[in-house]
Amino acid sequence: MATSTVKKIHPKKFALWIGLTSIVMFFAAFTSAYIVRKSQGDWADFALPAEFFYSTAAILGSSILLHASYKAFASEKLALFKTFLVSGFVLGLAFVVLQYQGWLSLNEVEIFIHTNQHSSFIFMITGFHVAHVLGGIAALLFAMVYAFLPRYQATTPRRLLRLEIIFTYWHFVDVLWIYLFIFFMVQQ
């Protein structure tokens, strides 16, 4: 059966994974450029703002809640599904706000994107990451609209797939942040 058209993984999910690969390449390029530039010396060190630690907790929490919401939807516990979905979404928003606060507190100590090479990389990479998170927020909004519209109240395979695709993307930006965060820490 290996060659039949009946697939094991849905093409849309597969396409998502390929798309994620290309996003990985973006960040691979940024972080390698960071390493290369840092290795050339003349590098001003500064501590990451405390907000980045809280935001890490927030996005991790949101992923866990959204995973729980997926499980609830799969087992047709719709009320639970909605609760988890909304709380995961709120934590996701909190992540974006905390990142922004982090930038502001860097600004407070006179560190701006153009201050030095290190700050340019930090602002650029975190900014580019937040842009991807905002894409995830938009997708979560979309999921919530479906979750609360009366027409879409039952669990169907198609809706489950849609949810899975959205959440996969969310978990991806979460893991991406964890990678970046650890990367920044190691490079300190």
Next chain:
Amino acid sequence: MADTTILEKDLHGAHAHGEHGHDDHDHHGDRYQSAFIDNYMFSMDHKTIAKQFLITGMFWAIIGAAMSIIFRLQLGFPGADMSWLQPLLGGWINIDPATGTGTLSQEFYYALVTMHGTIIVFFVLTAGLSGTFSNLLIPLQIGARDMASPLMNMLSYWFFFLSGLVMFISLFLNTGPFSGGWTAYPPLSELPQASDGSKAGATMWIMSLVLFVVSVLLGGINYITTVLNMRTKGMSMFRLPLTIWAFLVTAIIGLLSFPVLASGFFMVMLDRTLGTSFFLNEIYIADTALTERVGGSAILYQHLFWFLGHPEVYIIILPAMGIVSEVLATHARKPIFGYKAMVFSILAIAFLSFIVWAHHMFMTGMNPFISNIFVIFTLIIAVPSAVKVFNWIATVWGGAVRFNSAMLFSLGFVSMFISGGLTGIFLGNAAIDIQQHDTYFVVAHFHIVMGVAAFFGMYAGVYHWFPRMYGRFMNEFLGKLHFWGTMIGAYCVFGPMHYLGMAGVPRRYYSFETFNAFSEFDAMNQFITIAAIITFFFQILFVVNFFYSIYKGKKQTEMNPWEATTLEWTAPIHAGHGNWEGAIPHVHRWPYDLSRYEDREFIPQTEPLKEGEKDGGH
């Protein structure tokens, strides 16, 4: 959603319900029958999108080539009166009030060279080649009704269109289009005060290319997903025609390398707008030091650029290689020689293409020990390349060759690829490259191996699959004329450039008048320019033939005019959206059963294996 409809119909028609839940609103199976009429422009049919890519590519090819003629005029006939070009170029021709002679503005010369490179590399040989044939052939040759996501496919085209539109508008800017070379090295791409082209032109160049990257990524995701997930029953990976292997690997390379380019562009944009200095350090512009822009590294940009740049040249050549493999086998009436070796050399080339980028940077002051590593990897690429060349020759050897236009261009491709590959081996040696870097030797190398060869692959594909696209044939006489004109013309243009380069003539110079050292090449430069003009007119012949044949070409009467084995010829001549009227054909054998049997000249992929027969290619 429209983009699942086609897939679903296929599944419902040919097989039982799959286990991967589809749902309620996906039962409009016949809708695509009429899509041809309503949606000609925003069509989601992969065949229409292929034509859109092709014709847009042709539009850009004409512009890009015309630009090269203008700067070749400058190189071949420096100082000649160009005032006759003023109606077209306006202020870019400077008229000397005393004598009335017009000269090409130096700034615009650089803009022309830059635009020529960008347009041909990205718009013509990436989008026009891989966009056209991946779209046309992937669904048809693997037995699918359309791409995995026809919607994304359509978006891919429109992003390409938009990207082209931005670039086109930039041609009309007051300060001119970008002029810092197709590689867009900083600081020319970053500091508006560096040159006129570095002002709005550079901004629009970057915007255009970011849109282009989006288009490539959308297309690539689709191509990969489609090839890996939507093959018809029986179409195992080792029964795929080599075209599909090439398109698949091309898409994978693109997906891994274009984001890296985009990240470099992103940093350039930040440098341009937010005052960062990723790629700037202690720059002097017009005697003023930019003291506040320090700490960056322009070489870092080159690494990011060439990490795409080198794979990009394979993104361009692999589809041409796939097309040529297919055309050579079909018209030599012989199975491709060493099918699996071909597949593995595509994979090897793809892998190696990621670890050789610094061969473009031998002269950047790189550590010579690091250069050595890149020299070795670079020279290793010659191995899979040679395997492919050998296999093409062995495929044609002793075949009952039909010397039609498609075949001639494929043979021409092999010739060009050999000639250009050989010079690559010289350049790949860091020690020799010290002499050759940034001379016309490099220009000769990459035009022959990439420019001309990829164009030949594209022409072969167009002549071969024209009936599949338009249900008619292109005119053979004009096609052969086109071939011989181009083949001879291209060697006349780029052959002498090797000598120029070996003598040290640098590339990208507006004029050599000030150097006595190069005055002995004046005649050669004139010869090249005249050859280029003649060759250009042979390409116009192709364009005329193309459009004439769409309406007036000889009608295709049989479904499989070339007696090919592959699936695209099992669909009706003017197939609608969805490709096959009935069920999708199943596949039972590899695609190269040509002249392998006493009693049968060829056996299509759809025919079951006989009792005890072994499938070819395995």
